[in-house]
Amino acid sequence: MPQDDTESPPKPAVVLPRRRPPRPRAAVLVLHGGQETSDSPTSPRQLAALRMDPILRAVTAALPHEDVLVARVRYRLRGWNGTRADAGRDTLRALDDLDASVGFVPTVLLGHSMGGRAALHAAGHPQVTGILALAPWWPSDEPVVQTAGRRIVALHGARDRVTSPTDTADCVHRAQGAAARAGMAVIGGGDHAMLRRHRLWHRTTAAVVAHLLDPDAVPDPLPEECYGTGSFPVL
Template sequence: MAKQTGERHGTADAEEEEKALRYDAAELRPGLRIMAPGARTTSVVLLIHGGRAKSREPVSRGSLPLARMRMFAPAILGAARGQGTSVALLRDRYRGWNEPHADPVEDAGWALEEIERRFGAVPVVLVGHSMGGRAALRVAGHPAVRGVAALAPWVPNREPVAQLAGRTVLVAHGDRDAMTSPADSLAYVRRAAGVADRICFWQVRGARHAMLERPGYWHGLVRDFALGVLGIRPMTQDLADALDAGALDLGVRGANGRRHVSRRR
């Protein structure tokens, strides 16, 4: 497997393999933490964390990928105060994707069903990082999903795109990411451009995989996208233009700092 496959993808060691049966026997279950500022929830932003290509190690409550996604909640909740928007944080059962099982996809599907059980048929925007971005894109066909923000996603060749029909999709990637591939993200957007309702590739200058260099920028981008898709507040003009254009190099800025937009005809 190529190195551009997410957080330590492909590095599961023998010790983790030996633990697999014990973890399976424990009947691990995913977790869902709801952060709701009001009494009534009318829409949800679901956060999905990253992981590895292969690992049956359970995801601990203190895991760094989980904490990384939790940090998106304050910006979303603060901007949506009084609008009925809640944030849900998914904790997967296992740290790994674990082909052919695709365990995070199963967990994300469970989370969507759990949201519907708790709140009814409310609209949902998915936000996933790395492996979680891949999982979010995979479950985008769920009836509740209105949009997906895939951040530095792990999207190997031949990832399906048919499930993006009718959805609004943001694929954002740091230009210094050495863990997952910006080129793969761009290729994914190219394949999905004729399927999704609105889609764009957004390059974040100076950012590596963990999104630690410009956290405020990432949080603001996700906030604007999620709340724009849900109709809570207008999107920024740059983001709206990018999604409407459907161009394949949106987010790449020229020497003058302006975004080059080439509209799809």
């Protein structure tokens, strides 16, 4: 029998829980980075995915309540791939799966680099109440109308040479006209991989996520200047 050389289609996006309470009251979905263009399938061993492991641990350990579901999303493909926006589509699918699995729960999307773009793309999903983007890839023409009613926060390293802090600031400024609240802070000396000043990255990320999950009960760890319309503060 001749071999079938046709490539099998990529597997669907997968939600991989790190902590799954029986009746979650809220959720955090963690979105890793990727590449501008690639049809290669993702792997849990790729650097972009591994980079989020310490962030995931820090967030899970810092959450004040045990009834928050924490999970990572594994995309089908490594690339964003232009107008296909594959990682964005996968994030929307993951949110649909979350809704089908546990019903409506207020959800914070936590994304790094391309994962930050995926989070912004999916902001309009009914489950989403907040976004924290770390060193996000937010092109200057990225739409923000979908952030209406959501809380949006970005953290970007001052020494990032992969994605642009200036583009991130522009996107946040534009989102301030749509979102319930949008702000940004700059990590002084921080790089794209979040290795320089990693303790500050981890600590601030965990505190911001806890605030976004329950903004009325958990104080905002960022200074009020983060939400202004001028330049953003350096931490």
